[in-house]
Amino acid sequence: MANGQIMWGRFLVASSLLMGAAYTLMATTTPTEEEFYNRLSPDLKAKxxxxxxxxxxxxxxxxxxxxxxxxxxxxxxxxDLKKAK
Known part of the structure; x- marks a missing residue:
């Protein structure tokens, strides 16, 4: 390829790998709602x-x-909905 041209194939592969790695990192490190609740202190659980x-x-x-x-x-x-309360 010429010096000034962007190698679109490499760019596509590299950006796809980067997005895939970022999504995998996010999915593995983000706790579920239940895990988050279980880690709370008892007073926060009560709230x-x-x-x-x-x-x-x-x-x-x-x-x-x-x-x-x-x-x-x-x-x-x-x-009208506020009055119904």
């Missing part, structure tokens, strides 16, 4: 559990409001 319970409790009224809004034929604005 996480409290937040999860709070989110689970709040989602039910919102689901009901969305379901009732879907049954109705009129246009529903965000203010």
């Amino acid at each position: 996480v559990d409290a937040v999860r319970a709070q989110r689970a409790g709040m989602s039910q009224p919102v689901k009901e409001a969305i379901q009732s809004a879907g049954d109705d034929e009129r246009v529903v604005w965000a203010d």
